[in-house]
Amino acid sequence: MNSAIPKVGFVSLGCPKATVDSEHILTRLRAEGYLISGSYQDSDLVIVNTCGFIDSAVEESLDAIGEALTENGKVIVTGCLGAKGDVVRQAHPKVLAVTGPHATDEVMAVVHQHLPKPHDPLSDLVPAQGIRLTPKHYAYVKISEGCNHSCTFCIIPSLRGDLVSRPVGDVMQEAQSLVNAGVKELLVISQDTSAYGVDMKYRTGFWNGRPLRTRLTELAAALGELGIWVRLHYVYPYPHVDEVVPLMAQGKILPYLDIPFQHANQRILKLMKRPGDSENVLARIKQWREICPELTLRSTFIVGFPGETEEEFEELLDFIEEAQLDRVGAFAYSPVEGASANELPDHIPPEVQQERLARLMLLQEEISEARLKRKIGKTLTVLVDEVGEEGAVARSSADAPEIDGLVYIENGQQLNVGDLVEVRITDSDTHDLWAEIA
Numbered sequence: 001m002n003s004a005i006p007k008v009g010f011v012s013l014g015c016p017k018a019t020v021d022s023e024h025i026l027t028r029l030r031a032e033g034y035l036i037s038g039s040y041q042d043s044d045l046v047i048v049n050t051c052g053f054i055d056s057a058v059e060e061s062l063d064a065i066g067e068a069l070t071e072n073g074k075v076i077v078t079g080c081l082g083a084k085g086d087v088v089r090q091a092h093p094k095v096l097a098v099t100g101p102h103a104t105d106e107v108m109a110v111v112h113q114h115l116p117k118p119h120d121p122l123s124d125l126v127p128a129q130g131i132r133l134t135p136k137h138y139a140y141v142k143i144s145e146g147c148n149h150s151c152t153f154c155i156i157p158s159l160r161g162d163l164v165s166r167p168v169g170d171v172m173q174e175a176q177s178l179v180n181a182g183v184k185e186l187l188v189i190s191q192d193t194s195a196y197g198v199d200m201k202y203r204t205g206f207w208n209g210r211p212l213r214t215r216l217t218e219l220a221a222a223l224g225e226l227g228i229w230v231r232l233h234y235v236y237p238y239p240h241v242d243e244v245v246p247l248m249a250q251g252k253i254l255p256y257l258d259i260p261f262q263h264a265n266q267r268i269l270k271l272m273k274r275p276g277d278s279e280n281v282l283a284r285i286k287q288w289r290e291i292c293p294e295l296t297l298r299s300t301f302i303v304g305f306p307g308e309t310e311e312e313f314e315e316l317l318d319f320i321e322e323a324q325l326d327r328v329g330a331f332a333y334s335p336v337e338g339a340s341a342n343e344l345p346d347h348i349p350p351e352v353q354q355e356r357l358a359r360l361m362l363l364q365e366e367i368s369e370a371r372l373k374r375k376i377g378k379t380l381t382v383l384v385d386e387v388g389e390e391g392a393v394a395r396s397s398a399d400a401p402e403i404d405g406l407v408y409i410e411n412g413q414q415l416n417v418g419d420l421v422e423v424r425i426t427d428s429d430t431h432d433l434w435a436e437i438a
Contacts, residue, residue: 006115007035009043009072011064012133014051016189016233017101017160018079019133020142022049024104025078027130029111033118036131040071044115045096047107050088052081052159054334062091069094074114078107083159084337101160102145129174129181137383137418138185138229138401139178143171143219147191148198149236151262152273152341153302153333156191165197168205168214168222175223184383184418185229187400188220194236217243224252229383231400233258237281242288249292254397257288258298264319265312268305271344278319285323296398298327303360304353305333306344313356317363326371327404328364332357365430372405372428379438382407384419394423396433405431412437 008029012022025047026036037043046068050061061081065088068075075095077088083100097110111117132139146161175186190196197203197214204211212218217240223230230253235241237259248255263269264278288295301320303313320328332353335342348356382394385401392412399405409415409423415437423435 005033005035005118006044007037007042008111008115009037009040009046009068011046011048011068013049013061013064014053014057014079016140016187017142017145017191018049018051020140020189021079021102021104023130023132024102025049025107026133028104028108030131032108034111034115040068043072045074045076045111046072047076047078047111050077050079050081052079052084052087053156054336057081058084058087062088065092065095076107076110076114078103080156080159129177129183134401135385135417136182137385138187139183140187140189141171141175141178142166142189143193143196144190144199148195149192150273150340152271152344153305153336153339155336155338158338160191163192163195163199165195165199165214168197168212168219169207171219172207172212172222175226179226179228182418183228184420185231186223186226187231187233188223189233191234192236193232193234194238194241216240217247220244220247220253229254229397231256231397233400235259237261237276237284242284245288245291245295248295255292255294256296256298256397256400258400261299262302263305264316265308268308268312271307272302272305272341278315282319282322294397296326297323298329298400298404299325300329300331301360302331302333303356304348306341306348307346308333308348308356317360320360320363320367324367324371325364326368326398328361328368329403330357330360330364369428369430372431372433375425375433376428377425379422379424380407380435381420382409382423382435384409384412384415384417384421387412387415387417389413394421394435405433407433407435409435409437 048065048068051057076097077095078099080101082098088098096114099106144165146163147157148163196216200214202213202215204213212222235257247253262274269276380396382396384392384394386393392409392415394407396407422438424438425433425435427434
């Protein structure tokens with residue numbers, strides 16, 4: 001390998017949407033002939049893709065930039081923290097440049113300025129699926145950028161802008177390339193997956209010569225024809241979500257819905273500027289489960305939102321008890337700089353927030369444990385993520401990578417990563433399952 005070929009180091013932080021941004025930049029770098037280096041010392045410059053959503057993420061991003069500057073000296077900053085004014089420049093004035101999220105062209109322009117593009121056509125070769133940060137057997141596909149909501153606890157629209165949907169043909173082409181490259185699971189992501197196509201008035205695009213509407217139901221149905229697992233994330237509970245549940249019941253896409261409900265009390269939801277009505281939501285959950293009994297529901301909630309009373313928090317606990325959700329993430333409200341909720345009165349003391357968070361998670365652990373126990377003795381199809389001397393680690397349709405549970409296959413030493421296998425569930429705990437090959 002020619003040692004004169006310029007090398008770029010890359011640090012990727014934040015959510016799956018940021019991961020996709022990183023993949024786009026890495027793909028461009030490789031397409032233009034740059035090498036990607038695994039160390040600071042071996043890199044001619046370093047790109048840091050940052051997160052800026054909550055204080056701890058800002059701190060982690062600033063630390064990563066500082067480390068890259070210390071170890072290498074030449075650093076380009078991109079991502080959500082870059083959209084938060086001069087935060088990066090004030091902390092690290094020596095960075096080469098700062099851009100916001102989904103800014104591949106701007107990042108590449110700075111790379112060209114400080115590290116001229118190589119001209120070796122042999123090193124311009126890139127796999128059709130692009131450069132990925134995920135394992136070979138699963139991949140994230142981002143279908144839109146930005147968000148049209150104005151939730152009072154969130155600054156993502158100010159960081160990433162209003163909703164901009166990708167053309168449906170482009171999404172399908174990317175998905176097909178990934179399937180051709182051996183991917184077994186596609187994780188569909190965006191800021192608001194249910195809103196896909198709203199900005200385009202659901203206009204008709206084309207895929208393989210046939211018309212296809214730019215809309216979640218039609219996209220999910222088309223992805224379901226590719227013969228692999230398709231998992232939907234960040235799905236707001238709009239009415240047309242009811243249309244994708246029958247696709248799950250038919251086995252077209254995974255019976256898995258990730259819906260951020262955030263709270264159950266009507267007053268708190270209104271203060272959050274969130275849609276939702278707990279009675280209506282409970283009725284819909286019941287209806288979804290009647291259509292698709294295998295459905296896994298994941299959600300997130302915020303506790304200790306400004307002004308939340310003990311009674312309103314208990315209403316949230318009652319909702320969780322009634323809804324019997326399979327997977328729950330919860331967070332104590334954290335004031336994010338620039339969020340309008342910071343101006344609300346009656347902020348809850350941190351010790352009260354933590355006590356409420358602990359009560360909610362304890363309740364959810366009991367629900368999760370009971371729901372998983374029902375799976376003992378059943379046969380499930382699982383996707384293998386790791387294989388070692390002690391067996392294999394896999395995931396079922398109920399488990400998204402890195403956020404949900406795992407299935408430990410005790411006699412799975414001969415399996416391969418990316419295998420889809422039938423297993424019989426032998427045991428369970430609060431979050432995970434144990435199994436043997438069926």
